[in-house]
């Protein structure tokens with residue numbers, strides 16, 4: 018138990034490290050696969066288009082769009098090959114936000130921490146491996162391992178799993194995350210406290226909670242402010 022009586026549980030993407038760094042690394046892996054499949058065009062032009070599309074806000078169908086822009090038909094086979102290269106690659110350049118590194122050290126010294134993260138299991142595991150953070154947590158929950166997409170947030174399953182592993186009363190948990198579209202509804206319903214980190218320029222910085230049940234209790238611009246909002 019932490020001295021403060023609170024147990025902090027963190028989201029991963031864009032809460033502890035910038036997910037865009039993973040995306041750029043994955044696009045480079047996909048571009049290498051593209052270069053192998055279509056050597057007459059090569060990986061360079063594909064990567065340039067994909068990075069540009071991502072920078073312009075494209076999400077979800079970047080490969081189809083990049084293929085169109087380099088004049089290649091988006092065959093199901095080629096797209097599947099690119100998706101596989103993206104999801105199976107091992108990122109090598111991920112790093113925690115500085116405020117996240119400090120918060121994990123500060124709060125980890127007070128008691129066990131938790132992690133609840135959504136997304137494909139192989140992808141999320143590779144991110145945790147690359148960041149070298151697994152040892153910092155008493156419980157790491159990959160929601161995908163609990164039942165695929167049905168168990169992703171806003172499902173409560175990941176939060177229930179962490180509670181069963183860390184064994185604290187619901188009111189002692191705090192979930193720290195960045196996306197009000199899916200992060201806060203379930204822990205709030207379970208009786209947890211919730212903190213949103215809204216960093217300037219963050220992926221979800223402009224997203225507002227769809228309703229009061231999805232809104233965090235408190236918002237910070239940096240995890241450096243966690244202690245101030247949790248010990249007001």
Ligand SMILES: [Mg+2]
Pocket residue numbers: 028029030031032194195196
């Ligand atoms: Mg996130």
